Amino acid sequence: MKSFFYLPSLLLCAILAFSACTEKETNLGVDLQDPATLFDGISATAFGSACTVFDDSLLTSGLRYVLVGFYSNPTFGSSEAVLYTQVSVNNDNGVEFNQNFSIDSVVLSLAVSEIYPASDNAKSYHDLHFEIYQLSDRLLKDSAYYANSSIDINGTVFFDDIVRLPQSDSMVVKLPLNDNFKAFLQNKSYATSDDFVNAVKGLRIRIVNDGSPVMATFNMAATATTMTAYYTYNNNGDIINGSTDFVVGQTSPHFNQYINNYNNQLSIFNSNHNDSLDGSLQTFLCPMGGTNIKLNFNSFIQQFKQQHPLAIIHYAELLLPVANSSPDDKPATIVALKCYQDGSVVNIPDFYDSHSGYDGTYDKNTGCYRLRITQHMQKLVKSGFDLGTLLVIEGRRSSAQHAIINGSDSAATNGNPIRIQFIYSE
Numbered sequence: 001m002k003s004f005f006y007l008p009s010l011l012l013c014a015i016l017a018f019s020a021c022t023e024k025e026t027n028l029g030v031d032l033q034d035p036a037t038l039f040d041g042i043s044a045t046a047f048g049s050a051c052t053v054f055d056d057s058l059l060t061s062g063l064r065y066v067l068v069g070f071y072s073n074p075t076f077g078s079s080e081a082v083l084y085t086q087v088s089v090n091n092d093n094g095v096e097f098n099q100n101f102s103i104d105s106v107v108l109s110l111a112v113s114e115i116y117p118a119s120d121n122a123k124s125y126h127d128l129h130f131e132i133y134q135l136s137d138r139l140l141k142d143s144a145y146y147a148n149s150s151i152d153i154n155g156t157v158f159f160d161d162i163v164r165l166p167q168s169d170s171m172v173v174k175l176p177l178n179d180n181f182k183a184f185l186q187n188k189s190y191a192t193s194d195d196f197v198n199a200v201k202g203l204r205i206r207i208v209n210d211g212s213p214v215m216a217t218f219n220m221a222a223t224a225t226t227m228t229a230y231y232t233y234n235n236n237g238d239i240i241n242g243s244t245d246f247v248v249g250q251t252s253p254h255f256n257q258y259i260n261n262y263n264n265q266l267s268i269f270n271s272n273h274n275d276s277l278d279g280s281l282q283t284f285l286c287p288m289g290g291t292n293i294k295l296n297f298n299s300f301i302q303q304f305k306q307q308h309p310l311a312i313i314h315y316a317e318l319l320l321p322v323a324n325s326s327p328d329d330k331p332a333t334i335v336a337l338k339c340y341q342d343g344s345v346v347n348i349p350d351f352y353d354s355h356s357g358y359d360g361t362y363d364k365n366t367g368c369y370r371l372r373i374t375q376h377m378q379k380l381v382k383s384g385f386d387l388g389t390l391l392v393i394e395g396r397r398s399s400a401q402h403a404i405i406n407g408s409d410s411a412a413t414n415g416n417p418i419r420i421q422f423i424y425s426e
Contacts, residue, residue: 048297050279061145065398069215077263085254111222112171145255147289316377316422339388
């Protein structure tokens with residue numbers, strides 16, 4: 001009687017366990033599959049036009065990550081990144097170093113998140129020639145600064161020397177400022193933060209190109225990014241060692257200036273930012289207020305809309321083949337932006353979609369950057385026209401990585417142009 005009572009329950013548990021295991025095994029590894037293989041329908045390819053355009057009006061103020069240094073490439077030319085930053089006290093109460101204080105040293109520390117290009121295998125360090133000048137005017141806290149913005153210097157040098165930075169996972173550059181800066185502290189009293197800022201004004205920080213161009217990315221929000229004054233204090237004959245930190249990080253106004261001098265066919269952008277460069281053979285992505293890529297599939301979209309007015313796009317991806325001449329150190333991600341009639345751009349809707357797929361990263365198996373643009377493609381097909389798609393390097397305000405992408409002409413690119421592969425039904 002007892003065994004008969006438990007038998008149905010045991011059978012039910014076994015059935016449920018088997019069903020659960022079967023369902024789990026069915027989904028196993030789905031996230032590893034190419035997402036294009038998960039959709040049924042008609043496969044098609046869209047071809048369009050491409051051109052390289054200047055990256056204009058790039059806002060660079062208040063960024064967490066900033067660039068300082070010099071980049072040189074025979075294809076792209078040269079690019080320099082300069083940092084302008086204000087120095088302020090930690091609160092509005094000001095700061096005072098009276099006659100009882102003796103300023104021993106002032107050290108500017110900058111947390112390094114990346115060096116480009118990285119050190120070769122022969123050495124595990126970087127020799128960086130830093131140059132720091134005082135600004136002739138302070139930065140305005142609520143003002144917007146762009147890639148082409150700058151502030152004059154007044155000729156006062158705070159640092160001009162070479163520092164050796166060992167290669168490691170946690171790198172911090174420490175720059176001991178000279179007596180010119182110490183003079184702003186020794187026997188000085190500032191009642192408010194504004195008084196201090198008005199006196200010091202700010203810093204222009206460069207890495208001088210001594211023949212080995214290098215670009216450093218600094219984390220302005222890191223706790224290691226700071227300025228510290230070390231002092232001794234005479235307290236009625238007792239000598240006390242101490243220090244005071246000043247703000248040069250993310251809460252203090254700062255911006256990047258980018259100076260680009262292009263070579264070869266890109267040199268048109270040295271004088272004419274409104275021009276564009278034909279992208280039949282190659283297109284160029286330069287960060288730091290450099291160049292972007294503009295695509296247009298309008299002819300294809302119009303024809304496809306006419307032939308398939310009720311088409312539903314199940315999956316679409318933009319393929320960007322990397323040219324053989326592109327630098328080896330590839331950008332992490334390329335982002336697509338939708339263009340409007342007035343020239344404004346916004347992220348395509350797929351940018352906010354968390355589903356699995358290729359989202360602008362490099363696929364070494366195909367040699368392409370792959371961007372999932374399903375929703376973007378559906379909207380283009382629904383509207384029946386395309387005003388353009390702009391391609392940019394993600395983090396182009398704080399990246400030094402360049403890329404050369406094949407153009408849009410199939411013959412010129414040996415059958416490997418920029419294109420959209422998609423799956424639809426109707």
